[in-house]
Amino acid sequence: MQNRKKVIIVGAGVAGIASAIELAESGIEVHIIESRSFIGGRMYSFQDDSTGEWLDNGQHIMIGAYENFFRILKTLGTSDLIRCQKKLSVPFIDIDGIKSNFSSVLFPGMPGLVFGFLRMKEVVFKSRINAIKLLKKIIVNKIEIADKTVKNVLKENNQRDDIIKRFWEPLSLAVLNSPPELVSAKLLTEVLKKATSKGNFSACLCFPKVPLSELIEPFKSWLELKGGKILYRTPVDKILIENHNASVLLINGEHIEADAIISCVPHHVLIRMLPGNLKNHNIFQALNLFNYSAIISIYLWLNKEIIQIPFMGMLGTTTQWIFNKRILCRADEKAEKEYLPHYALTISGAYDLTEISSENIAQKCFSEIKKSFNFSDDLILLNWKVIKEKRATFIASPEIESLRLKSTTPVKNFFLGGDWTDTGLPATLEGAALSGYKAAKKAIEFLNNGISS
Ligand SMILES: Cc1cc2nc3c(=O)[nH]c(=O)nc-3n(C[C@H](O)[C@H](O)[C@H](O)COP(=O)(O)OP(=O)(O)OC[C@H]3O[C@@H](n4cnc5c(N)ncnc54)[C@H](O)[C@@H]3O)c2cc1C
Known part of the structure; x- marks a missing residue:
């Protein structure tokens, strides 16, 4: 145990937790520094004063293709606290009470979605056919999407208003948290490809059966068993860089060093933490453009x-x-x-x-x-x-999509995770988990070889 490498992770959201799991499983000592009194970041629950019930900060939905997020739950033994549909089925109601259902109940993967479109009786036949054609182009990579918004791609591919209102717009809002005119088509197509990649299960919706925080509740003891720890209520003030080496300065003035540092905080927090020489670096300047x-x-x-x-x-x-x-x-x-x-x-x-x-x-x-x-x-x-x-x-606009930061930085022992980093996925639990694993893998590579690429 004496020569174990030590890594500091700043932020115990999903990205920080994924990073910690990857590192601890590789025998590295992990200390997570978290500003709040609980872990989970933007995925948490709290007890409501007036009803006494545990509420989530927001209902979180997953899809079967969330392999990285589900890896966290598997490691922590909480996978069975998630309930997944057996076949994709999304019921809708509109303001006039008209009900519809987008479902792939007969077929898995791409054929299932085609079937879902064909059954959309509320939109004209032409709209359904055009949507199927677009979906097919997306899945076989026959579509030019670079730097385009979802709206541009829909327009170029003859998507009519009825199917935009009933399918593409709800999908864009649910997956990218923004309407089609603002967000990158690249990310939406990536999600559609993943959702149709592995048969039935990939596109199915999954829901927590318990308040969100229970999904990650065992993490603290899991990490302690691996020789790591979480420092709660410990805000980091600055990342310090000396001799091309990163270390951490806490708000309380304490200076902490480690073999590597992984930041898993949101981008607006990272900007505040960076020292002047890094803040002015091109790649970090881009963070000022994020909204x-x-x-x-x-x-x-x-x-x-x-x-x-x-x-x-x-x-x-x-x-x-x-x-x-x-x-x-x-x-x-x-x-x-x-x-x-x-x-x-x-x-x-x-x-x-x-x-x-x-x-x-x-x-x-x-x-x-x-x-x-x-x-x-x-x-x-x-x-x-x-x-x-x-x-x-x-907001994952096409411009911002091209500016998302990689896991490695100009400082060799300093790495980045977080749902806003360059994962190729939207800001979701899956994107956050993937970013954490990626950052940890890069840190392990550096600890083993002395270089970060
Ligand atoms: C209301 C809502 C609904 C959502 N719905 C969905 C959904 O349905 N499906 C889905 O997949 N995703 C959903 N998301 C997105 C998902 O929750 C996030 O993408 C994910 O949780 C981000 O994780 P993260 O680890 O990248 O960042 P965060 O969760 O933000 O974690 C960052 C951590 O850093 C800590 N920190 C900040 N500053 C400091 C500091 N100075 N020192 C130390 N620690 C610090 C924070 O306290 C936090 O714990 C939703 C998000 C919200 C808010």
Whole structure:
């Protein structure tokens, strides 16, 4: 144990956890420095004061193709806390109460999605055929997407308004947290390729059965068993660079050195931490161009059930998704008795809404639910909670996509992870996990060979 290499990871979100797992499994001593009193970063749960229930900072959905995120859960023994569909099925309702379902129930992979399009009776036949043609071009790499937004690619490939509203726009918001006119087509096509890559399971939606923090709860003891530790409530102030070597300065003035440092903090935090000579380096200057997109989560406790299924997409409304928490997630028994039906609503790409009062947002969403599901005044809102995550994910525009940073830096023992780094994936749990593993692999390469490439 005496000559073990030591690596410091800054930030215990999903990227930091993935990095720590890779390093610790390679016999390296890992210390994670985390500013908050809990791990998980942008994926966490907390106990709600008024209902006593455990709520998530936002409903998180995964797909079967999330291999890197699921590797974390497998390592921690929490895979069975995730429930996955057996076949992709996405029910929708629109503001006039018209229901539809995008499903691949008969066939796996690409044929399943083709079947899903063919069954979309709400859009004209021509739109369905054009969508199938575009999907095929994406999957066989026969499409020119470099530097284009999703909207440009849709336009160039004759996608009509009806299918954009019912398929491409909800997909863009769900996957990239931004509407088609803002985001890189490259990322959306990457996700579609992954979702059709391994038969049935890849595209299936998966949901946590427990509050989010429980998925990673065993991490602390897992890491300690490997000889590592987490330093909670320990904000890092600066990354120091001396003789081309990185070390860490804490807010409390303590200076910590290690064989390598991996930053897994969001990009706006990293800019603050960098010393002047690195901040002015071209690659880090690019970070000033990154912007964020918000996600708003609305929890509604009602006097009666609205849907008997786990979730639905909503079309033509500000609310984009409704999740039945009593079906999806184990609930606190006491809270359940007091507040029976409990729903989580999601609004992605919620740029315009963040300055609107939480009460107005909750009331607006409640009115939309009443109208879409055709309820009158006998549907009563017993309680609500609105969580605004203003910096939920970076906006993956084509320009920013080309500026995302690699895991290695100009400083040989300093590495980067985080969902905003260059993973080729959107800012998701899967992207964060992949970035963490990648950064750790580069750090291990450096520790073994003395070079970082
Ligand atoms: C509301 C919401 C809904 C989402 N829904 C989905 C979804 O459905 N599916 C999906 O795949 N993804 C979803 N995401 C995205 C996903 O949560 C993120 O992509 C992922 O969690 C990012 O992980 P990360 O490790 O890169 O960064 P973070 O989670 O931000 O981790 C960074 C860590 O660094 C710590 N830190 C910050 N500053 C310091 C400092 N000075 N010193 C020490 N530590 C510091 C932070 O406290 C944090 O723990 C959602 C995100 C939000 C906010």
